[in-house]
Every structure is written in C-alpha cells, then in structure tokens.
Amino acid sequence: MSVNPNPGPFVRPLTVFGAELRRRRKMAGLSQDQLAEITQFSQSLIGFIERGERTPSRNFAQRCDDALEAKGELVHLWEQVTRGASPKWFRDWLDVEPAAHTLHTWEPLVIPGLLQIEEYARAVIRGEPGIADEQTEKAVMARIARQEIFARPNPPMFRVVLDEGVLCRPIGGKEVMRRQLERLVEAIESPRICLQIIPMELGVTTGILGGFVIAQVxxxxxxxxxxxxxxxxxxxxxxxxxxxxxxxxxxxAEAQPQHLSIALIREAAKLWT
Structure with a gap:
C-alpha cells in the first residue's frame, strides 16, 4: 500500500515522498548504501530525502523508481506533489515552460524561480499572507522541480534581465543571499544561460511594476x-x-553586458559575507 499523496495538514510533502522511498527501499531489501550504488546518487542525499530534508529531482525519482521496480509509483508521487502544489492559474504555464526552446525573463524584485536555491525560494514563498507551512513546502518542491529543464539533453536558452536591486534585497538573510548570488555566478557558466543586470543608478522605470517571461516554442x-x-x-x-x-x-537595451553584470553580482555578494 502506497503512502497517501494527499496527507493530513501537518505532514510535509517532502516527508511523504521520503517515507515512500524508504518503505520501498526496505521492501526491496536494500540499504541506503546499496541504493546509492545502483542509482549513482550519494548515500547522504538518499538519507536527506528519506528524512524529508532535501527536495528530490525528477531524475532522482526516476532512478529510484527503476532501481526499486516501483512501476512508476515514485515518479507519479513526485509529479502529484510538485504539480499539485501550483495554483490553478499557473498550471497552464507548466505546460508551456518545459516545451520552450527559449525563455526570456525580466525580474524587478526577486531572483527568477528557475535560478532560485531552495532556501531563497522558501523565504519568498513564505511571504504570501496566510500560507501554511505544508503549502510552503509543496510550493518550494514544485519550484525546485521546474529547474529540471536545465538537466535535459537539450535545455532551453534562458535569457534573464534583472534589476540591480534584486541583488541587494535581503531575502532569507545574509547566508541565503550569499549562496543565492553564488548560484547566479555558477548558472552563467552554462552557455545556455545569459544574465544581464540593469544598474539602479540608471533609474529605469520600464517594467518596474512586475516581472514577466516570454516562452518561444x-x-x-x-x-x-x-x-x-x-x-x-x-x-x-x-x-x-x-x-x-x-x-x-x-x-x-538598458542592461549591462554579461561580463559587467557578473562583476555587479560579485560586488553585491560582498555585502552578504
């Protein structure tokens, strides 16, 4: 019998997935070390996920599903948890985003979801008035899961324009911001990702009222x-x-070229050390 994918209000979705993974691993008679050897993920990662302390990727769910002969149940649970966490009005975008060969985005206030680290995403999502802890965890898992598009054989081109103020807004605290800006620098190492910053000193007001994404399919x-x-x-x-x-x-047209934008990000990172 599988773990209920719609648990009570006090059960975190990461805990649900982890409990089901642990149950199936034990049914198969495997230790964490043995499952790690089969799936080529670390034993520590498997432990973190079984305890509900890390967000699994789809690739992780698929490899564990194959190794434990779960017949798609782990992948199905992963999809239920991640997709079901998204608001109904966002689900149309979840059909578009993975199919895109190019994504162009502008963000005046926060790091784009596709580049957020887990702790930053959690801090942003917790800002929604009245959101419960279990809803927050579901939304975090769903957001991180979307980043799987960069792991596919032909990832999309992702072109990002950010307002410099995003780098200076203390979301999640100093440690989270430091790691988040380090993530941006790492992301730009990919030839599929381009990131440009608009300096605050320019006083640009175009798009200041909200972010957007353009998907080319x-x-x-x-x-x-x-x-x-x-x-x-x-x-x-x-x-x-x-x-x-x-x-x-x-x-x-107002944004700095990428090499200067990287310098701005690294300079901003010094604020959080």
Missing part, C-alpha cells in the same frame, strides 16, 4: 506569463505578446 505562437500582485496571467494573444516584447527589448 517550436511550431507554436509565443506565450507570455505576466506577474501580478495576486496571480499570474498566461496568454498568447498577439497584442499582449507584442507589448511584452516591446518592454523586454527596452529593458535589454
């Missing part, structure tokens, strides 16, 4: 995701897409 019309205070808006209406492209082009 082969054989389909471009689609945009537009943020708002209460919910996002996903559309491929030509007028909306054209308006967002116009803002994005204006923002990129």
């Amino acid at each position: 082969a054989g389909s019309a471009d689609t945009v995701y537009i943020q708002s205070a209460t919910h996002g808006y996903v559309t491929n209406r030509p007028k909306d897409v054209e308006a967002i492209y116009s803002r994005y082009d204006a923002l990129r």
